[in-house]
Amino acid sequence: MGKPIESITIVGGGTSGWLSATFLARAMQTEIASGRMTITLIESPNIPIVGVGEATSPALPQLFQFIGLDEKKFIKNANVAFKLSGYFDGWNVNKDGSPRKWVNPFVGSYNIAGRSPCYYYLKYGRETGEDFSSIVSPCPAMIDQNKGPRIPG
Structure with a gap:
């Protein structure tokens, strides 16, 4: 069997990058706490927010529950827009x-x-x-x- 993955680097922030990093950190919290895993997110301070209006899916409530994020607080505080199409x-x-x-x-x-x-x-x-x-x-x-x-x- 190969050597276990010890480090994950996510290149690019924004909604997708930060949700990916948060999900992985939650899923691998035991490995991170023991020092067997690191997760790094690289985000450029020189690239502005694109604002393409990332859409979410019906699975978003389950994702929020998994990562410990209160959906109602998120909607209230994140200046969300509801996108139908x-x-x-x-x-x-x-x-x-x-x-x-x-x-x-x-x-x-x-x-x-x-x-x-x-x-x-x-x-x-x-x-x-x-x-x-x-x-x-x-x-x-x-x-x-x-x-x-x-x-x-």
Whole structure:
């Protein structure tokens, strides 16, 4: 068997880097406490926050519980934004050359009557000219109406 890993270096901070480091530190707390493991995060003071709006997943509450972070306090104090989808205006062009918008509705994998929503879109939805996201998600309509979830508190 090979030599056990003694050191992990995470290059880049931000949400992903810091959550990764925190998760690993929690998962390997025994090894760290005994001196058998170190975790280092390298973050440049010269690179500004990108602010791309990292999305979280339904697993976030479990992650917070695992690392010992209170979800309600996090939401209250971290200036969070609730993101329902990704909106790309002018992402591509329609056949007539007009700009096309596209919405990634962040839908999970689910079936309707045993079939993927893609099946129903390909069979029935394309005839209407609507985008797939408009068929399977309320997000495009919410965006068009400037609607979104309420922030708790």
